[in-house]
Amino acid sequence: MRNCYVLRIILFSFLTINGSVAVAQVPKSLDSLETYVKTHTSPDTNYVQAIISLAYELSTKKAAHQRADSLLQIAEKVSVQLDYGRGVARTYNNMGNTCYLTNRPKEALGHFQKALKIGEKYKLHPRTIALTLSNIAIAYSKLGQPDKVVEIELQSLQLQKQYNLKPLPSSYENIGHALKRMNEQKEAIDYYQQALAIKRTANNPYGMAITEHNIGRCYDDLNQEMPAISHYKTALNYILGSDYELLRADILGNIGLALRKEKRFQQAKPYLEQSLAIAIKQKNNESIGSGYFSLGRFYEEIKDYKQAEQYMKKALALANGDDDKANIALYTQGLADLYGGMKNFQQAYVFQLERNQRMDSTTAIRTSAEVQRMVAKYETEKKEARIKLLQQEAKLNQQQAERTSFRTNALLIGAALLLLLGVAVSAWLLNRAKVRRLEEAQQLRKQIAHDLHDEVGSTLSSISMLSGHTDTLLRQNQPESAQKMVQKIYSDARQILESIDEIIWTINPSNDTLHRIALRLQEYAQPLMESKNINFTFQVDPTLEETPISMEVRRSLYLIGKEAINNLIKYSQATQATVKFERSDTQLRVLIEDNGQGFDTSQQSGRTGQTSMKQRAQAMGGLLEVRSVPEQGTQLVFTTSLA
Secondary structure, three states: OOOOOHHHHHHHHHHHHHHHHOOOOOOOOHHHHHHHHHHOOOOOHHHHHHHHHHHHHHHHHOOOHHHHHHHHHHHHHHHHHHOOHHHHHHHHHHHHHHHHHOOOHHHHHHHHHHHHHHHHHOOOOHHHHHHHHHHHHHHHHHOOOHHHHHHHHHHHHHHHHHOOOOOOHHHHHHHHHHHHHOOOHHHHHHHHHHHHHHHHHHOOHHHHHHHHHHHHHHHHHOOOHHHHHHHHHHHHHHOOOOOOHHHHHHHHHHHHHHHHHOOOHHHHHHHHHHHHHHHHHHOOHHHHHHHHHHHHHHHHHOOOHHHHHHHHHHHHHHHHHHOOHHHHHHHHHHHHHHHHHOOOHHHHHHHHHHHHHHOOOOOHHHHHHHHHHHHHHHHHHHHHHHHHHHHHHHHHHHHHHHHHHHOOOHHHHHHHHHHHHHHHHHHHHHHHHHHHHHHHHHHHHHHHHHHHHHHHHHHHHHHHHHHHHHHHHHHOOOHHHHHHHHHHHHHHHHHHHHHHHHHHHHHOHHHOEHHHHHHHHHHHHHHHHHHOOOEEEEEEOHHHOOOEOOHHHHHHHHHHHHHHHHHHHHHOOOOEEEEEEEEEOOEEEEEEEEOOOOOOHHHOOHHHOHHHHHHHHHHOOOEEEEEEOOOOOEEEEEEEEOO
8 A cells, every 4th residue: 555645644744834834924925925035135034934935836846856955955044144044944944844745854854953053942833843843744754663653742732732722633643643553543543633623623624534544544454445445435536626736646656556455457557557547647756656556456456467577676676766765665565465476486586585674673573574474485385395395106006016016927936926025125124214315304394384483483472472562552642652663673573574584594405505504604604703893804715605504414513603703792792703714624612712802711610601512513523612712812623524
């Protein structure tokens, strides 16, 4: 579904700010503003207001963001020269608007915060301060921080109550949007309805269209398509014949998607195509990408996978070009799901793992579960196909043995008995090998399940508990505590992703060489060394490049190296470090050393994990030696046979 509707909330806030401070002498239409700015040469407050209003009209109605930005820079300069606080505040607010509409939420947040400081410095009207707070909340919403949205909007509502201001619909709308993002759609609808009532009183069709659109989105998320379509069409009626083309494109697209979910494909397609046509006409990349993606989902639904793939890839290319992280994640997930439906699990892997690297804490649990599902499905299909093949071979061998016994000649009964004995022994050996292979396959599946349980299970349980507690804190109006919980959830989710990535790497047969282990450790160690300003050297014997190694040995060796590197980073205080992979005849030697503070090996601390490293080395048939002297660095030497 579309996300562009978020852009429309902020525009209403600016419209209200602009309207609340407009000067009578300044014209209102776009053409008259153009004429006024060109002919008005006196740098006074009316000139500033006209420039800001013209920039607003160009940005919101024509998407001429570059020209709007140039005009606002002039407005900023003149306002500062005139010491015109209201003009400076309006300029920063509109600069934030332009940044927001061009997918630069961090810059938008900076401009809005500047506007707030100016408003407080010049003691501007509390309504202007409250609206600026709403704009700050909107920027936090775009940055994916719904807890901050609620915190800032509660400040705005408190200010409105303190000064007995006319209620601002944007405050209720933003809280509704934050609740929607936290999957509290029913509660969000209540806040949207309060915003809608205020806009009806003000007779603001554009604002009513935005809110009706958002209510439709909530019903869409609740899979109640009929009321969703009703609200979408009401929103569309409010802006018919207006200049707000991009909002119309969003609404048309969502009507098409709702009809698609209702399986009314013939009715859905024209809405989706109209939406895309408007976006292309307006040259708005985010809306164009959303239109491509919506049509891709449409064609996926009707099993036209080729068309679906083309449209989704176009959407992803546009998002990548604009570095639009939220839509990159959305479109990448869509392609992963598409390839999964096409049974192309290899491509599904690629896009799903790319999606994992871009996700935020609100989607970490769902995406981790999807990765586990794909891994399990892909590996299970391969193992089941292998088992089925082995069973067929066993059946054929049995049938062959039976045919051979029936063809034996009575005159050669002695030889036949001997032959039968040989066949029986051969069959026993063959079946024994096949059973071993089946056991290995079963052991691999158990290992994957065990690793997922150990690495992921407890962390997911923690995330689930923290999520529930976060909801409770938000309901109790404790946003700071809730934010800490969200940060913890984010950290745990990243840990799950790293664990799953290591499990997938471990079971991938293409990594069954010592050279691949060395590269993996180098990729792990390099950024850690750089973060501590350690001069790092990594050396690998070229003869190890094609040396094969089993999955279990590969995993144990990688974990030993990873633990040793972590200890070096945490405790050594070194300025130089070296990792070497060397081969001598049939012996592998791995050296990890540093010039750090060292320690007394006779008084080792249990925190370094040396016991577990030595146990892993012994399980591989190797030897791990730790050599260290205080103030003279540390050497860790692992040796094992390659035979």
